[in-house]
Amino acid sequence: MRIIDPCFEVLDEDFRQGRLAEQIERCGRVCYKSEDRISPDSAEPFIKGIIKRGHESVLEMAQIVLELAVDSESSMYRFFERIPRFCQVDRLEDRRYLLSGNPRAFRDLARGHSDLKIVKAISGLLAERYPVLFSDLVPSSGWLPQEGLMVRLLTPEEIMQLPLERLIRHRTLLVHLTVNRAVTHELVRHRIASYLQESQRYCRYGEARFGGEVVFIRPCFFKEESREYGLWLDAMSRAEQTYLELLKTSSPQAARTVLPNSCKTEIMVHASLEEWMHILRLRTSKAADPSMREIMLALLSEFVRSFPAVFGPVRDGLGDQD
Numbered sequence: 398m399r400i401i402d403p404c405f406e407v408l409d410e411d412f413r414q415g416r417l418a419e420q421i422e423r424c425g426r427v428c429y430k431s432e433d434r435i436s437p438d439s440a441e442p443f444i445k446g447i448i449k450r451g452h453e454s455v456l457e458m459a460q461i462v463l464e465l466a467v468d469s470e471s472s473m474y475r476f477f478e479r480i481p482r483f484c485q486v487d488r489l490e491d492r493r494y495l496l497s498g499n500p501r502a503f504r505d506l507a508r509g510h511s512d513l514k515i516v517k518a519i520s521g522l523l524a525e526r527y528p529v530l531f532s533d534l535v536p537s538s539g540w541l542p543q544e545g546l547m548v549r550l551l552t553p554e555e556i557m558q559l560p561l562e563r564l565i566r567h568r569t570l571l572v573h574l575t576v577n578r579a580v581t582h583e584l585v586r587h588r589i590a591s592y593l594q595e596s597q598r599y600c601r602y603g604e605a606r607f608g609g610e611v612v613f614i615r616p617c618f619f620k621e622e623s624r625e626y627g628l629w630l631d632a633m634s635r636a637e638q639t640y641l642e643l644l645k646t647s648s649p650q651a652a653r654t655v656l657p658n659s660c661k662t663e664i665m666v667h668a669s670l671e672e673w674m675h676i677l678r679l680r681t682s683k684a685a686d687p688s689m690r691e692i693m694l695a696l697l698s699e700f701v702r703s704f705p706a707v708f709g710p711v712r713d714g715l716g717d718q719d
């Protein structure tokens with residue numbers, strides 16, 4: 398049995414380098430704890446396998462931002478009637494629009510609405526730029542260039558330079574958190590975000606690659622020398638023993654039924670700055686679960702350093718609680 402403190406890492410490098418497939422693979426492998434299999438060529442087969450198995454939530458872990466220019470507004474009206482709920486659109490000047498979403502949202506658009514010229518133009522560009530994410534959806538006739546429409550991908554630099562009110566809607570941040578299972582359970586209640594978490598159904602903690610042990614998150618509630626901490630330690634030790642015993646004859650999904658809330662869980666959270674602001678306001682409040690609050694206060698400080706104009710006001714709002 399191992400006891401660790403909760404921690405997090407903001408993963409922004411793949412976004413800055415425009416490496417969508419690599420970011421998606423990195424997130425997807427957290428579920429199976431198979432990060433050791435990442436290599437320069439592993440993203441493509443990994444994503445193909447994910448698509449084949451229909452585990453498309455993995456494809457939510459990256460962001461695409463497009464600029465559209467149309468020669469007539471009427472082509473946009475039909476698009477607005479059907480726009481998927483997981484895309485964001487802002488109207489710019491001169492019949493131009495900003496459209497963003499994750500690869501899964503754009504795949505749903507291509508699958509469900511390819512009768513629209515605008516969807517054909519978007520899907521054509523995405524299949525050309527990111528074949529591993531979109532080529533399986535290309536119809537046999539192809540997605541030919543569409544007249545009267547211009548679609549282009551924004552570069553990471555252009556996204557970073559968006560004005561504040563657009564930046565918070567279209568820019569996303571990916572965070573890798575290592576927390577207890579109660580915290581992940583609360584986090585996933587935030588609906589306008591995407592998640593992937595370590596699967597207790599697939600991970601067999603009795604195996605050598607997991608050190609043959611269960612890892613627990615140190616509770617913030619008890620002092621280490623206290624009687625309560627001793628009781629907690631004893632309960633974790635007994636849960637681990639029972640889990641390892643059950644694994645001798647049962648699958649991980651059966652054995653996990655005895656694992657407690659203190660179990661270490663890794664979770665990838667991918668959300669817009671706007672949703673992060675909402676999450677942080679709620680989860681740094683004094684009303685929040687202290688285990689959640691301790692990690693969210695640390696995350697807020699890190700976000701303030703990277704995006705002071707966005708998260709500074711969230712931090713300043715905390716003072717109101719005292």
Ligand SMILES: Cc1cc2nc3c(=O)[nH]c(=O)nc-3n(C[C@H](O)[C@H](O)[C@H](O)COP(=O)(O)OP(=O)(O)OC[C@H]3O[C@@H](n4cnc5c(N)ncnc54)[C@H](O)[C@@H]3O)c2cc1C
Nearest residue numbers: 583586587588589590672675676679680682683684685686
């Ligand atoms: C202090 C505290 C105590 C809590 N206690 C409990 C509890 O006892 N039991 C429990 O079940 N949960 C509890 N929760 C979880 C809480 O109910 C929410 O599920 C969680 O905080 C997600 O936040 P949210 O609903 O504001 O918004 P998110 O899911 O993060 O969504 C962001 C915003 O999108 C909009 N939105 C999203 N989905 C919808 C929708 N379907 N319809 C309309 N608008 C939508 C809303 O404007 C929302 O504010 C608690 C949370 C906190 C912070």
